[in-house]
Amino acid sequence: MEKPLLVTEFLDRARRYYGEKEAVVATTGERYTYDELGERADGFSAALAARGVEKGDRVAVLDPNTHYHLEAAYGTMQLGAVHTPLNYRLVPADYEYILNDAEVKVVYADYAYAEKIEEIRDDVPTETFVTNDTAKVDGDWLSFDELVAESTDYDRPEMSEDEVITINYTSGTTGDPKGVCRTHRTETLHAYLTTSHQNIADDDVYLWTLPMFHVNGWGHIYAITGNGAKHVCNRGIQAETLFETVREENVSYLCAAPTVLNMLMDYYDEQGGVETAGDAPVRVATAGAAPPEATIRTVEDEFGWYLMHVYGATETGPLITTSDARRFFDDDSDDRFAMKKQQGIGYLGTDVRVVDEDGEDVARDGQSVGEIVVRGNQVMDRYWNKPEATEEAFSDRVEGYYHMGDLAVVDENGFVTIQDRKKDIIISGGENISSIELEDTLFDHDAVGDVAVIPVPSEEWGESPKAFVVPANGNLDDPGTSEEELIAYTRERIASYKAPREIEFVAELPKTATGKIQKFELREREWEDEDRMVGQG
Structure with missing residues (x-):
């Protein structure tokens, strides 16, 4: 028989079997059972419906990992409306x-970020603005808590698994973000895969360090909920607080970018060691460019946590590979560190290939470089309102596969290891930064004649943006501006995490005969002491 795969089933199941069990530890100290979480989600559904939100309408959520995000997400999706999470660092x-592109009808924004929405509310089509603390927000905003207390009465529409239920915006190689359309089916199957490969069970206690806006928290808003496990919410990343929460809440599972692992290690060293776990053994997932072996060694041998390295992109669910293939290494052997540095092998039901420019699979020799392409049920449906970008993403080297833009090799066991990046994307501390967007911003400064931005190695962030600037006046001794001024200039115009960490004034940029900047030459120079040209954070 066939049963539609709907994301609403995750909370429905938790309420059905775990209604009286603790579901959420809020950042404010409150604790909610699954019955209570479900009732608050119902209240948000009812409030949206009363204000004209219908199936297919977009509802944006701007929130730093609080229980409000979970309630708003499920409250939206129960109406068949489209959950549209926003990066709070923009x-x-x-x-x-984004609000114009997605024609967002309602915005819920945490009080700490509502000011950013208030500034542009007259320039967007959004009709209703909701926050969790109206006393701290200027303008006409509705109270989330008052809304969910009004009523829990709403009609859930009939939904199809192939309908879009979430749009996640991601930075591309151009300045404008792209809306990644994900259906009930892609979200559900990705959550199933995450449950399997990350070994999620109902007795797990999950600590939110990964932003929920990151492709729905890597699907954990579904997987943790559906399994009846516990969410421990967290507004920010502070090492002392994270360790304390792990101990006090008996956290068993968390996700952490390599930069978060570095922060935890620094604190651990500064304190001369701290207790790193409560009563439960801890496992941690990290993603993107692999952490150095020293990081894995510290996390496993000193923290006593089990590390799983995974890989993917917003467009792919995100997760498509794992290095947690335990038949290939011994838990007590140092050989495991080299294995866990690799991006690994494909998830269940996921066809991951590395292909050359002709679309042929590269040799499994650990040396032949090609682009990673993937086909799987967790891969996005399309880009919102961008048919040409969608076509390119699925047809460049191999028809029907999503092209990751990462260049990699494959070893004799089929393990994938990234070597370089094809796209003009810098991944710094887990955030995508478009080098083109940064170049365009710098070009607007009168003192900049030409500019190229590349990723350079960073101990703290894995990699960070560096700009090579040709002064408009051609004078390197007196370029008409300074490194500090240009960095401040970019911070005023784009999200601060996108600003260059370093600027070098140069007489000229390396170019081809046709005038195209050869960024590869700049990258080779900056990465000559590294074993690959991607950051290891």
Whole structure:
């Protein structure tokens, strides 16, 4: 028989079997059972319906990992409306673009970020603005808590698994973000895969360090909920607080970018060691460019946590590979560190290939470089309102496969290891930064004649953006501006995490005969002491 795969089933199941069990530890100290979480989600559904939100309408959520995000997400999806989470590190101009592009009808924004929405509210089609603390927000905002207390009465529409239920905006190689359309089916199957490969069970206690806006928290808003496990919410990343929470809440599972692992290690060293676990053994998932072996060694041998390295992109669910293939290494052997540095092998039901420019699979020799392409049920449906970008993403080297833009090799066991990046994307501390967007911003400065931005190695962030600037006046001794001024200039115009960490004034940029900048030459120079040209954070 066939049963539609709907994301609403995750909370429905938790309420059905775990209604009286603790579901959420809020950042404010409150604790909610699954019955209570479900009732608050119902209240948000009812409030949206009363204000004209219908199936297919977009509802944006701007929130730093609080229980409100979970309630708003499920409250939206129960109406068949489209959950549209927003990156809280963006600037008002970014939100203006996204809210217009998605034609968002309602915005819920945490009080700490509502000001960014208030600044552009007259320039977007959004009709209703909701926050969790109206006393801390200027303008006409509705109270989330008052809304969910009004009523829990709403009609859930009939839904199809092939309908879009979430749009996740991601930075591309151009300045405008792209809306990644994900259906009930892609979200559900990705959550199933995450449950399997991350070994999620109903007795797990999950600590939110990964932003929920990151492709729905890597699907954990579904997987943790559906399994009846416990969410421990967390507004920010502070090492002392994270360790304390792990101990006090008996956290068993968390996700952490390599930069978060570095922060935890620094604190651990500064304190001369701390207790790193409560009563439960801890496992941690990290993603993107692999952490160095020293990081894995510290996390496993000193923290006593079990590390799983995974890989993917917003467009792919995100997760498509794992290095947690335990038949290939011994838990007590140092050989496991080299294995866990690799991006690994494909998830269940996921066809991951590395292909050359002709679309043929590269040799499994650990040396032949090709682009990673993937086909799987967790891969996105399309880009919102961008048919040409969608076509390119699925047809460049191999028809029907999503092209990751990462260049990699494959070893004799089929393990994938990234070597370089094809796209003009810098991944710094887990955030995508478009080098083109940064170049365009710098070009607007009168003192900049030409510019190229590349990723350079960073101990803290894995990699960070560096700009090579040709002064408009051609004078390297007196370029008409300074490194500090240009960095400040970019911070005023784009999200601060996108700003260059370093600027070098140069007489000219390496170019081809046709005038195309050869960034590869710049990258080779900056990465000559590294074993690959991607960051290891």
